[in-house]
Amino acid sequence: xxxxxxxxxxxxxxxxxxxxxxxxxxxxxxxxxxxxxxxxxxxxxxxxxxxxxxxxxxxxxxxxxxxxxxxxxxxxxxxxxxxxxxxxxxxxxxxxxxxxxxxxxxxxxxxxxxxxxxxxxxxxxxxxxxxxxxxxxxxxxxxxxxxxxxxxxxxxxxxxxxxxxxxxxxxxxxxxxxxxxxxxxxxxxxxxxxxxxxxxxxxxxxxxxxxxxxxxxxxxxxxxxxxxxxxxxx
Amino acid sequence: xxxxxxxxxxxxxxxxxxxxxxxxxxxxxxxxxxxxxxxxxxxxxxxxxxxxxxxxxxxxxxxxxxxxxxxxxxxxxxxxxxxxxxxxxxxxxxxxxxxxxxxxxxxxxxxxxxxxxxxxxxxxxxxxxxxxxxxxxxxxxxxxxxxxxxxxxxxxxxxxxxxxxxxxxxxxxxxxxxxxxxxxxxxxxxxxxxxxxxxxxxxxxxxxxxxxxxxxxxxxxxxxxxxxxxxxxxxxxxxxxxxxxxxxxxxxxxxxxxxxxxxxxxxxxxxxxx
Ligand SMILES: Nc1ncnc2c1ncn2[C@@H]1O[C@H](COP(=O)(O)OP(=O)(O)O)[C@@H](O)[C@H]1O
Ligand SMILES: [Mg+2]
Numbered sequence: 001x002x003x004x005x006x007x008x009x010x011x012x013x014x015x016x017x018x019x020x021x022x023x024x025x026x027x028x029x030x031x032x033x034x035x036x037x038x039x040x041x042x043x044x045x046x047x048x049x050x051x052x053x054x055x056x057x058x059x060x061x062x063x064x065x066x067x068x069x070x071x072x073x074x075x076x077x078x079x080x081x082x083x084x085x086x087x088x089x090x091x092x093x094x095x096x097x098x099x100x101x102x103x104x105x106x107x108x109x110x111x112x113x114x115x116x117x118x119x120x121x122x123x124x125x126x127x128x129x130x131x132x133x134x135x136x137x138x139x140x141x142x143x144x145x146x147x148x149x150x151x152x153x154x155x156x157x158x159x160x161x162x163x164x165x166x167x168x169x170x171x172x173x174x175x176x177x178x179x180x181x182x183x184x185x186x187x188x189x190x191x192x193x194x195x196x197x198x199x200x201x202x203x204x205x206x207x208x209x210x211x212x213x214x215x216x217x218x219x220x221x222x223x224x225x226x227x228x229x230x231x232x233x234x
Numbered sequence: 235x236x237x238x239x240x241x242x243x244x245x246x247x248x249x250x251x252x253x254x255x256x257x258x259x260x261x262x263x264x265x266x267x268x269x270x271x272x273x274x275x276x277x278x279x280x281x282x283x284x285x286x287x288x289x290x291x292x293x294x295x296x297x298x299x300x301x302x303x304x305x306x307x308x309x310x311x312x313x314x315x316x317x318x319x320x321x322x323x324x325x326x327x328x329x330x331x332x333x334x335x336x337x338x339x340x341x342x343x344x345x346x347x348x349x350x351x352x353x354x355x356x357x358x359x360x361x362x363x364x365x366x367x368x369x370x371x372x373x374x375x376x377x378x379x380x381x382x383x384x385x386x387x388x389x390x391x392x393x394x395x396x397x398x399x400x401x402x403x404x405x406x407x408x409x410x411x412x413x414x415x416x417x418x419x420x421x422x423x424x425x426x427x428x429x430x431x432x433x434x435x436x437x438x439x440x441x442x443x444x445x446x447x448x449x450x451x452x453x454x455x456x457x458x459x460x461x462x463x464x465x466x467x468x469x470x471x472x473x474x475x476x477x478x479x480x481x482x483x484x485x486x487x488x489x490x491x492x493x494x495x496x497x498x499x500x501x502x503x504x505x506x507x508x
Contacts, residue, residue, distance in 0.1 A: 051419060077421035089416040091409045098405050105421040106402075151421060 002029050002064075004155050004186045005050070005081075010059035010069075012042075012049045019045045020056065021210045027155065027188050027203075032181050034201035035190040036232060042210040043190035044086055047159050050188075051083045052076045064154065078105055082153030086160050088144040092133030096124060096143055099132050103150030110152025117146045138169035145176075156180070158189035162196045174199050194232060198222060206231050238374035243491045249380040251487025252387030256442035257460055258467035258479045259394070260435035266411045266474030267431045270320055270333055274340035275439050276461030282308045282440025283452040284348055287357045297362035305441040312436025315340060316429045324428075341457060348454050359447040383445060390438075391480060398476065407431055411474060 005027040012020040020042050027033045035043050048054040050061055052073040061069045068076050077083070091099050100114055118125050121142055127135065135143060141161060148156060161177070162170045170193070177200045180187065191197040197204065204221040206214035214227045221227065261275045285304035289295060295303075323332040360366070365379045398404040409417050410427055418424050443456075450456075467486060471478025 053415065053419075073415075073418040074421050074423050077419055083419050085416070085419070089413055089419075091412045091416065093412055094405065094409060098409075101402070102405055102409055102417070102420055102422070108421075147420070 003027070003062075004029050004031075004064060005188065006060075006062040007046070007050065008060045008062070010046075010049055010056035010061065012045055012054055012056045014045075014054070019210050020049065022059070023049075023207065023210070023212055025188075025205045025212065025215065027186060029186055030184045031202050032177070032187040032189070032200055033203045033205065034197040035188065035205050035207060036192065036194070036197055037190075037207040038192065038231065038233060041207045041231075043207060044159055045210075046207065047083065047085075047157050047188075047190065050076075050157065051081060077151065078108065080108065080152075080154035081157060082148035082151050082155070083157045084141075084144045084148045084159060084161065086163065088140045090132040090135065090140045090143055092131070094132055095128065096130055096132060096135070097128045099143060099147050100124075100150050103147035105151040108152045112149045112152050114150070117150060121146050138165050138172075141165060141169070141173065142176075154186060156185055156187045158187065160190050160192065162191065162193045170196060192232065194228060238372055239495075241371070241374045242376060243495050244488065245374075245376050245380055245384070247488035247491030248384050248387075248484075249487070250490055251483040252383050253442060253446055254463060254467050254487055255387060255480050255483035256390070256445065257439055258464040258471070258483055259390075259476060260438035260442075261461075261464045262468045262471065262474055262476055262479040263407075263435045263438075264432060265468065266476065267407050268316070268320075268410075268428050269324075270432075271337065272432075272436075273334065273337040273461060274315070274344060274457070275436070275464065276459070277341050277344035277457035278308050278312055278436045278439040279443035279446075279460045280348065280452070280454070280457040281311065281344055282443030283359070283447040283456065284352050284357065284443075285440070286444035286447055287352075287359050287452055290359060297359070300359075301441060301444050304444050305437045308440025308443075309433040309437030312439075313429050313433035315436075316432035320432070321425065321428070341461075345454055345457065352454075354454055356451040356453050357447075358451050359444065361448040379448060386445065394476065403427075403430075 003026055007023060007025045009022045009024060010020055011018065011022060023042070023046060025033065025035070035046060037043050045054060049056045052068065052071055055069055060067055063076070063079055063081060066079070068079060091102065100117060123139065124143065124146060127139060132140070132143065145158065145161070161173055165173070174196055177187065181200065198218060201218050203217055204214070205212055206227055208231045213231055214221070214224065257275070257279055261272060264270055264272050264275065282304050285307055286300045289300040289303055290297065319336055323329050323336065326332065361379045365382050367378055368375050369378045369381070398408060406417065406422055406427055410424065414424050467479055467482040470485065471480070471482030
């Protein structure tokens with residue numbers, strides 16, 4: 001099993017404000033890693049650093065062994081990182097099908113295409129001609145994930161997928177992430193929902209005020225009551 | 235009221251509308267996709283007319299070849315303007331102010347360059363061979379060149395619709411108007427998209443300049459006139475709304491044509507439009 005992603009001692013800033021401090025994490029092929037932490041801990045910033053929207057000032061990010069710290073987001077995406085942002089970013093005046101089509105990255109081959117996506121997410125079938133902006137929050141989340149998969153990523157980044165969704169939809173998402181796991185998709189997700197995270201992850205990294213404060217297997221995480229109490233709102 | 239008179243007014247209104255749309259569509263495309271209000275768009279129109287004149291009078295090629303070549307050259311100049319200048323100000327806090335300064339300064343530069351090269355006298359381009367006369371439809375007599383303009387305009391509308399709705403570049407252009415950052419995350423080279431759209435839109439501007447040259451003589455300062463007309467169309471159609479620009483152009487073209495015909499003293503109100 002190879003390392004798909006290595007984040008090495010990155011420091012990320014928004015203007016003058018220092019947000020990530022020497023953050024380290026890595027994701028092995030086929031693994032699901034969960035980045036946990038309270039609101040404002042630095043989860044989204046970590047993702048934005050990886051995808052190139054907020055490149056870290058120092059440290060390194062290696063994807064499949066190649067440093068991508070200085071690359072623009074579109075090149076990182078073409079290398080095979082699919083990103084589902086926290087706010088989903090559905091192209092609201094385009095149809096569902098057009099959103100999916102734009103997820104396709106010419107030149108990247110893999111199992112996902114429009115047909116398979118519709119098979120996998122039957123609810124998208126009837127929504128295909130709807131304009132993105134008219135979907136519910138849950139539908140948008142599913143579309144955002146489906147759109148990222150259309151690019152056949154080697155690593156899928158999911159930023160707080162369960163945030164703000166009704167319990168039924170969270171349950172659906174959980175099953176769905178488990179299904180992706182079975183198909184050996186490599187996933188890095190962030191969560192505040194401990195139950196959701198526990199159900200899907202192999203490895204947990206906890207971040208607080210921009211520092212990594214815990215990194216361990218899901219069993220170690222489950223056993224560390226003090227970590228959960230201190231750094232997560234359980 | 236005479237039906238053939240009405241028909242002639244409709245056709246000449248359509249001709250004016252087509253010109254307005256050709257120029258305004260590029261302007262609104264740049265505004266919608268690149269998020270820049272390009273005051274120099276009219277100057278590219280003028281540059282197209284001068285380049286067309288130059289190509290025809292010095293190389294003695296036919297009108298259509300000149301139309302093609304000059305449009306491409308203007309498009310390349312537009313891409314250079316985007317690549318070397320506008321690209322540097324995207325996303326800056328002061329972007330709005332810089333945009334006005336930068337695009338306005340291009341009006342002055344292009345105007346002066348045109349005067350230096352071609353002087354200040356009027357230049358004219360002949361109507362293309364075969365379209366210098368008039369045709370009779372019923373009892374109405376119309377310059378055949380008007381029909382050429384209208385057909386080119388309609389072809390362009392159909393082509394734009396196909397490209398914007400049914401091709402990947404078209405969908406990317408529409409998506410850039412919504413969320414450029416997300417497009418980058420989806421693997422789209424957004425900077426290249428911006429340059430390309432800018433080039434296509436300025437090429438359209440240049441093309442309208444040459445098409446218009448046989449009807450209005452080519453003069454320095456034409457750029458300013460045209461930008462004012464297109465601004466009205468673009469605002470009427472909704473800034474950045476491609477189809478709105480079409481409707482806006484139709485309304486202004488027809489209203490202009492009929493108003494001038496029925497109430498001649500209004501002509502002065504509208505004459506800057508045609
Ligand atoms: N655009 C921004 N400009 C300045 N500070 C920001 C910006 N976005 C986030 N921050 C700050 O960075 C820190 C980490 O935020 P974020 O990564 O969004 O946390 P999380 O995703 O874990 O909730 C917070 O203190 C937040 O206030
Ligand atoms: Mg966040």
